[in-house]
Amino acid sequence: MELGLIGLGKMGGNMAERLRRAGHKVVGFDFSAEAVQRLNDAGSVGVTTLEDLVKNLQAPRAIWIMVPAGDPVDETIAKLKPMCSQGDIFIDGGNSNYKDTQRRHDELKPQGFEFLDCGTSGGIWGITEGYSMMIGGDDDVVERLRPIFEALAPAPDKGWGRVGPSGSGHFVKMIHNGIEYGMMQSYAEGFSIMKAKKVLGLDLTQISEIWRYGSVVRSWLLDLTADALKKNPELDGLEAYVPDSGEGRWTVYEAIDLNVSAPVITESLIRRLRSREENNFTDRMLAVMRNEFGGHAVKKA
Template identity: 90%
Template sequence: MELGMIGLGKMGGNMAERLRLAGHKVVGFDFSADAVKKLNDAGSVGVSSLEDLVKNLQAPRAIWIMVPAGDPVDETIAKLKPFMQKGDIFIDGGNSNYKDSQRRHEALKQEGFGFVDVGTSGGIWGITEGYSMMIGGDEDVVERLRPIFETLAPAADQGWGRVGPAGAGHFVKMVHNGIEYGMMQAYAEGFSIMKAKTPLALDLTQISEIWRYGSVVRSWLLDLTADALKKNPTLDGLEAFVPDSGEGRWTVFEAIDLNVSAPVITESLIRRLRSREDNNFTDRMLSTMRNEFGGHAVKKS
């Protein structure tokens, strides 16, 4: 099957290569000339414009968009539409807000286009491990894309599926990433507690390896943590600055709207926000209040 790919960064480029190796024709576009050249050198077709991307695909076309959430997705779709025709499919494989995906699906369907939202997990490892794909959209449109999903997934019948109508794919991926926030926070806190128990001189790298096998807390995330500790056991040179890409916030907002208690995910998001605060004002306020009501000592810089 043929597929257009817009956005040839680490994840998009790896997805294109996995498809090529399975025999699919991939036509890719990126603003980075180096990324386009890399795609051409690998044996796929790299082009320098969206018009050329569409021209190199037979109708009905399917174009996978891997650009940042928000306006870039709308802008990309708007630029593509003049070159496309009814029956062509837009696939948003990024981390868009599910409400945007619902809006785009409705608008494009009225114009005769298909739209599928694919919440995609797998990162840079997907080229070898396969990608987990949570898909939202009309059943017939998703079915047309089955060969693509079966190739990108860990196995043809594993790691992917249509989870519901338009927006459902990105909604499920949003919750997936919220859970990921909580898991990462729990691992980080646990390893911090062990590091602080200096009299026991615990080897965190060794412990992470022990936990990887047979333990109820084993996971791929722990595998990656163990690899990171092998490379840098003391995390030298790293700043305690943790960004968030939006999905954790959206998960917390949805939990509030739905009256669902989600304290772990919420606190893990708050901890990420706090990691970015230099000379944290909240903690300084706590310190001065303790001093005022109890005369407790205050550390001054």
Template identity: 80%
Template structure:
């Protein structure tokens, strides 16, 4: 099957390579010409314009977008549409807000274009391990794409699925990432507690490896954590600044709108926000309040 791919970052490039190895024709576009040249050198077709991408695909076309959420997705779609034909399909494989996905689907369907959302998990490991994909969209748009999803997935019928109508794929991926926030926070706090118990002189690398086998808290995330700790047990050279790409906060917003209690995911998001504050004002306010009502000591800078 033929597939166009827009966005040859690390994840997009690995997806293209997995598809090529699976026997699919891949035509890839990126503003980075080194990336497109490398794609060509490996046996796919790297192009420098969207016009060339569309020309190198047979109708009905399928074009997979891997660009940052928001305006970049809208801008890419706007540039693609004049080049494509009715019956062609655009797949958004990035981390878009599901409400934006539903808006795009509603705008494109009357024009004769299919729009599919695919929440994609796997990061830099997808080339080797396969990608977990949560797909949303109309069945008539999704069904012809099964060979693509089956190739990208860990197994033909494993790690992916058509989860619902337009927006469902990105909604499920949003919740997936919210859970991921909470799991990461739990591991981080647990290892921090063990590190702080200095009289026991605990070996965090050893403990992480013990937990990898037979433990109820074992996971792929723990495997990655163990590998990272083995390479840098004291986390030297790192700062306590944790970004977020949006899905965690969107999950919290949805929980509030749906009257669903989600304190663990919410707190994990708040901790990420706190990590970016240098000598944060909130904690200094608490310190001065304790001093005011109880005369507790205040630590001066």
């Protein structure tokens, strides 16, 4: 089966290679000449314009879009539409807000185009482990692309599925990432407590390896954590700065709108925001208040 792929970063490039190995034709576009060349060198078709991407695919086309959420998705679709034909399928495999996804589907459907949202997890490891894909959209359109999803998934019958109508794929991926925030925060706090107990001389790398087998807290995330600790046990050279993709925020907004208590996910998001503050005003205010009401000492910068 043929697939057009827009965005050949680490994840997009790995997806293209996994599809190629499964016997599918991939035509890939990227603004990076090096990324395009890597695709050509691997045996797929790399192009430098969207026009060439469309020309190299037979109608009805399937074009997977891997660009940042927001305006870039709309701009990419707007450029593609005049070159494409009715019945062509656009798949948004990025981390778009599900409300934007629903709007795009409702705009494209009357124009004769199909639109799927595919929340995709797997990162740089997907090429060997396969990708977890949460798909939203019309059932018949998902079925048309079944060979693509089966090739990208960990197994043809595992790790992927249509979860509901348009927007549901990105909604489920949003919640997936919110859960991920909480899991990461919990691991980070646990290892920090053990590191602080210096009198016991705990070896965090050893403990992470013990937990990987038989423990109720074992996970792929713990596997990756253990690998990271092996490479850099003291995390030397790293800053305590944690970005967020926006999906944790959206998860918290939805929890509030739906009157669902989600304190762990919410606090993990707040901690990420806190990590970006140097000598943050909040903590200085706390120190001042403790000094005012109790005479507790404050440290001067």
